[in-house]
Amino acid sequence: MNRLFLPVMAMAMFIPAIATGADLPLAGFAQDQAAQAQPVYAEKCALCHGDALQGGDHGPALKGAGFWTAWQGQPARKLYSRIISTMPYNDPGTLTPDETLAITALIARTNGAADGPSHAAASELDAIALPPVR
Ligand code: HEC
Known part of the structure; x- marks a missing residue:
């Protein structure tokens, strides 16, 4: 066995551990969790992304x-992370984890995520994948 073989084998063993979302159960969120996002969404997102997430002149x-x-x-965590670290575009870093979780639920449900646990926690988002378009 040459010197390259072992590191290559080691890398191959780790590749499946990188979360692609491919094998994860599909995300579900409770209606009330998504509903919690409405006031925050209206205040901090609708200006650019539209009242009904339809987009607009600024987003x-x-x-x-x-x-x-x-x-x-993709793992639901990716959307959560994208939002909490880059949005609102004009004021990033101002959303709380709970607000971001609720907004993630709102976006996922609007795009077709099914009913899910009534209190899906941020820590669970690595283990669930965003579902295909409905
Ligand atoms: C001032 C305008 C503005 C506000 C307010 C704003 N966004 Fe955005 N958002 C943008 C723009 C512009 C982009 C595209 C540029 C980029 O990706 O950074 C974007 C991109 C995004 C994306 C990625 C879109 C994609 O195609 O993958 C998400 C998700 C998102 N915004 C969520 C939010 C949420 C949730 C809020 C409220 C908490 C919010 N944004 C508030 C302007 C805004």
Whole structure:
């Protein structure tokens, strides 16, 4: 066995551990969890992304195939992280974890995520994948 073989084998063994979302159960969120996001969404997101997530002059749509194709199958954590670290675009870093979780639920449900646990926690988002377009 040469010197390269072992490191290559070791890397191959770790590749499946990188979360692609491919083998994860599909995310579900409770209606009331998504509903909690409405006031925050209206105050901090609707200006750019539209009242109904349809997009507008200052931001892209957060629903529909054009948006969701890039997100479906990804761990739900990715969407949560994208939101909490980069949004609102004009004031990033101001959302609380609970607000971000609720907004993640709102976006996922709007794009077709089924009913799920009544209190899906942020710590569970690594283990669930965003579902395909409905
Ligand atoms: C001042 C305008 C503005 C506000 C307010 C804003 N956004 Fe955005 N958002 C943008 C723009 C512009 C982009 C595209 C540029 C980028 O990706 O950074 C974007 C991108 C995004 C994306 C990625 C879209 C994609 O196609 O993957 C998400 C998700 C998102 N915003 C969520 C939110 C949420 C949730 C809020 C409220 C907490 C919010 N945004 C508030 C302007 C805004």
